[in-house]
Amino acid sequence: MTQATETVISHATRDDHMVDHREMKSALLRGWKRCCPNCGEGPMLKGYLKVRDSCPVCTQELHHHRADDGPPYLTILIVGHLLAPLMGWVYMDFRPNPLTMLAGFSICTVALSLYLLPRFKGMIVAFQWAKRMGGFGPSAFYKD
Template sequence: MHGDEERPLGPAVKRGWRRRCPNCGSGALLQGYLRVRDTCPECGEDLHHHRADDGPAYLTILVVGHILAPAFLWVYAAWRPEPLVTITLFSIGTVALSLYLLPRLKGVIVGIQWAKRMHGFSPHREPQS
């Protein structure tokens, strides 16, 4: 069946990271900063089925915390900077890294859902009650 072929996960995740359509890789996935387009402007793939919800935010917090917490301890142990300097630098780092990762991780989650045919990305729709 045409709609049942395997969709490769790796390319879909890479395309999502680049904020591109998981199907064609050339159309923009996002409209603005975080809003997923209803359809791909290049290939017409329906993208409105995604259910990313809070997943990208949780992953962003997880990644930023795992990067900056050890960095904070290392900087403190190595140089013992003034508290105001430390707070300023790590606040800026936290915000910048979060803003960089959030749309990319949203693209990754949409790519995974597309590749695994989750939610409405499957050609076989479940009956709604």
């Protein structure tokens, strides 16, 4: 057999062992809603940021996640990119009292951060689930 023929045969046998596909878009939307990425019905989080060990509805194990620094990083990135230009625009066009501006933007920063943080955590866990990262199943291509 030639090298090309062996490559085609090896790819064909590997395709027989493909793992079923997990849809990324629906998983991320379920994560945004803080629901289980597998069934979309059970709550992913218990408390504010604590991920459940498993889904109470479909028993999908969720304790494998590694969403350590990702959610705070994304929260800071998004909040900063939204509020920094807005702060510059408000200051240049309206010239508010600095204490008023500080109070208003502090409240906006905290509120937006508290809103986004658990949603980004859900999305990162859902992303890891969809890509079978960590302990969420065998690799995305081949069964064990």
